[in-house]
Amino acid sequence: MTEMTLVQAVNRGMAEAMRADPDVLVLGEDVGVNGGVFRATEGLFKEFGESRVIDTPLSETGIVGAAIGMALYGLKPIAEIQFLDFIYPAFDQIVSELAKFRYRSGGQFPCHVVIRTPYGGGIKGGLYHSQSTEAYFCHTPGLKVVVPSTPADAKGLLLSAIHDPDPVIFLEPKRIYRAVTGEVPDGDHRVEFGHARLVREGTDVSLFAYGAMVGPTVEATESLEKEGIRAEVIDPRTLVPLDEEAIVASVEKTGRAVVVHEAPRFGGFGGEIAAVLAEKAFYSLKAPIARVTGYDTPFPYALEHLYLPNAEKIATAARAAVRAS
Amino acid sequence: MSAAPPIEPLPYAEEQAERILGAEWRAIATSAYRWMRVGRALDGRMQALQRQGRVGFYGAATGQEAVNVAAGLATDRDDWIFPGLREQLVALVRGHALATYAHHLFADDRDPSRGRNMPCHPSAREVHYVSMSSVIGTQISQAVGLAYALRQKGAPGVSLAFFGDGATSSNDFHAGMNFAAVWNLPVVFCCANNQWAISAPTERQTAATTFAAKASEYGIPGRKVDGTDFVRVYSMLRGALDVARTGRGPVMLEFETYRMTPHSSSDDPTRYQPSDWAMRAASHDPVARLQSWLTALGVLDAETIETIGRAADQQVRAAVEEAEATEPPAPASLTEDVYAPLGSRESPGTG
Ligand SMILES: Cc1ncc(C[n+]2csc(CCOP(=O)(O)OP(=O)(O)O)c2C)c(N)n1
Secondary structure, eight states: OEEEEHHHHHHHHHHHHHHHOTTEEEEETTOSTTOOTTSTTTTHHHHHOTTTEEEOOSOHHHHHHHHHHHHHTTOEEEEEOSOGGGOGGGHHIIIIIITTHHHHTTTSSOOOOEEEEEEOSSSSOGGGSOOOOHHHHHTSTTOEEEOOOSHHHHHHHHHHHHHOSSOEEEEEEGGGTTTOEEEEOOSSOOOOTTOOEEEEOOSSEEEEOOGGGHHHHHHHHHHHHHTTOOEEEEEOSEEESOOHHHHHHHHHHHSOEEEEEEEESTTOHHHHHHHHHHHHSGGGOSSOOEEEEEOSSOOOSTTHHHHSOOHHHHHHHHHHHHHTO | OOOOOOOOOOOOOHHHHHHHHOTTHHHHHHHHHHHHHHHHHHHHHHHHHHHTTSSSOOOOOTTOHHHHHHHHHHSOTTOEEEOOSSOHHHHHHTTOOHHHHHHHHTTOTTOTTTTOSOTTOOOBGGGTBOOOOSSTTHHHHHHHHHHHHHHHTTOOOOEEEEEESGGGGSHHHHHHHHHHHHTTOOEEEEEEEOSEETTEEGGGTOOSSOSTHHHHHHTOOEEEEETTOHHHHHHHHHHHHHHHHTTSOOEEEEEEOOOOSOSSTTOOGGGTSOTTHHHHHHHTOHHHHHHHHHHHTTSOOHHHHHHHHHHHHHHHHHHHHHHHTSOOOOGGGGGTTSSOOTTOOOOOOOO
16 A cells, blocks of 8 residues: 555556556657646656657547557557547547447457546636536447546556456546545556445435545535434446446435536436436435536636535535435 | 540550569459459449348449559558548458458348448458448548557558548548658558549648648658559559558558549439539549550450459359348347447457
8 A cells, every 4th residue: 555646546557557568558748758737647758668658749639549549459548638628629539439449340349548537627727627528428338437536546447447448538536636645555456347435324315426526525424414414425436337236225225315526417427327316216215316516507717616516515405305304 | 325435544555564563463453453343343233222222321432443452452461441431342352251241231140340330331350441430530540540559569560541532621631640740650641532522522622732732741742643543553552551661651642533423322413513524534434444454455355354244243243142131130239349248358459
């Protein structure tokens, strides 16, 4: 075990995977000499050289398109997109190509690429350095979508992503890149996809949160606790594949559900969790399912603190759910 | 009936043919002619079947056979093909069985891509013919990535990106050309300029003098080639492949051809093509040009031509018959291959 930040864990995961397998390489804007604008690739250029830590021209479609071609010939590329907000020039490559290669070729051309990208608000990044658009990717069969919330999960999930046979969108909560530190297992310690993490056990209400929203959600449970409300917190960790079993089991126990995410509410991933609960845990529900989310607006700059869910909003929703019955 | 158009003969005397194609020039050109007739026969038959409602869709490559056959013959086993919309014949020449391709066209149970794509979108890994989507241009930057992998693994192959004239306006044309040049990769960019992108003629696609001219600003040598002249296409491709293979970086070739059919079975070109287009196109028919040249040089006679044509028709008929009699894919296949089977860790490898 070593204590480190989330971004260090990402870095450690890549470095170890690259040491173990010469087919693993990294490409993206400013990932080489500069070590990445968030320093996620710090030191990799020096250790692995320019042919495996590739500074690309400024084109996201080029980065993902090239990564796809590399993967088709057996390399294991990790493509860094500098911010999720800038992934859209590559959206076509991701949803039309990466997600569909295996299917459209009858399994002849599996295409395993990991796309790592910092996402989310809370860093005063305005409209174009803050968004959480995980739902776009979750809506595309063929992709896996992963969001770690702790350093240990960041490394463990990233190692699983690198060794997964399918394409993975790996969303890194940049707001907590350095804000959280934690013990991270040394060596090739992987966290399997499709297994939610029970962050905190409780009996009265289930709070579902991922990425940078896990922090404020846990904070909310502390004030709820003082009022005698024991909230459970579940972090799905991988949105695709989703651990429906854990989500349903929690609500069967608590009878109440609050889903938290930074993204806008309408069409957001929270709707999917709510739908799973409506389908599979309906008779256990004692209160309407609540969502605490960003507003249905573009991401604001000056008023970001109003836009983002926080412990208070989450606690209010949880309290209302408990009081409803 | 309009009169047969005058065919522009290929301008090579025997010595020139030998100098360009090598001592085996007769065998190469004859083999090319056979393949071109297979392509032509397939296009004719499939378009007819489409009109009869027996196959869902078809996109012909009529008029572009010289490029496709030359690419099939000029490339090595180690090379990789990233097709545009009309390069299926490249796969066949490289060894993908016509019978298998027919199963794809009929989207049946024996289609290697399991009936998931529209016709004319085959995947043929065994001949390094990469799975294509319908999205114009995306394969171009992918071809560049594969070339990177070839170099990274010390493999001798070249990656060939095929695309139409319309695709030169796409994001991935720009990204792919730029990345390949910056990284000095073994890529041959092949622009199959059939002068139309559905209804858009070349002057609506670019204000550049030629598509090949775009290459130089990326730092890539670009040449415009008569794409209906098999000998010229073949030799230019060999040259470009040699440059790429020997570490001298990417090359772009623009093959000018004449689209001799509608864009696809869903298109009506009378709405936008000038009335004399078909006539002009026919005078540049690559099959007729090769045939008249080989006849003039005494390599082929009328009887051999007849035999080759009949063999091509028969091959196509047999393949189509078998495919048409095959069951559609099993319903369970609908949900397979979205993700790897649970627990599998396979890597596609390099083959
Ligand atoms: C990104 C994208 N836009 C539009 C289309 C619809 N479409 C299919 S083929 C085509 C024209 C392609 O022209 P070109 O690249 O010259 O190839 P050609 O069909 O002439 O071989 C268009 C617009 C598409 N398939 N993909």
